[in-house]
Amino acid sequence: MGSCPWSHPPALRKAAKDPTPHGNTGNWVHLAWRERHEACGAKPCPHGKKLMSLWFLIIGVVAVLLWGLFSFPRKSEVTRLIRNKTCGEEAKICMNSWKKLNQNCFFLFHHKSSWLSALENCQNYDGTLAKFNNKIELDTLMNHVKVGSSSYWIGLNKRNLLRMWVWTDGSKYNNLMRIQDHGQCALMYKDGIASIHCEDLNDYICIKASQCP
Structure with a gap:
């Protein structure tokens, strides 16, 4: 309870082994996957939370790296301008x-x-x-x-x-x-x-x- 199974649910395994009398296995498969989706939607899967947290962490690291990449050239440019303004009395x-x-x-x-x-x-x-x-x-x-x-x-x-x-x-x-x-x-x-x-x-x-x- 409380977690979303990653293996095929029992309804799906039953549908695969015991087709309907009319051979319409597709409806059983569709129903089984819909039940699984609704179960995960009603109560978020822990794996989904972990993936989302990891994704936000990656985005944060990339943002910091980009900030550093674009800010250092500007600092160097300011230093260069100050150096160019130095001259003898x-x-x-x-x-x-x-x-x-x-x-x-x-x-x-x-x-x-x-x-x-x-x-x-x-x-x-x-x-x-x-x-x-x-x-x-x-x-x-x-x-x-x-x-x-x-x-x-x-x-x-x-x-x-x-x-x-x-x-x-x-x-x-x-x-x-x-x-x-x-x-x-x-x-x-x-x-x-x-x-x-x-x-x-x-x-x-x-x-x-x-x-x-």
């Missing part, structure tokens, strides 16, 4: 009208903003407000600022407990140029560097790392 360039500043790029934005808003916009370009590390970088920025009559926020500020002049990355200012001290945020203009209230609206200079071509 001297080969790096500035794109989209940004100008070179040593190993960095800078851009003068003519959009009146507070110091914090200017910093946030620079960060949207994967950069920060302008910073100079030596006299050459300072002179390069000053030469571009002197062309116009505008004032530009740079990264210098003393919005800290010690009231020290620092850059946006936290490094201390090396006093390459005297700052006319009137506020907590510094800006650059044609005559030098001054500081005013951070909420005032000015243009600004962003700086970011140069890129491989």
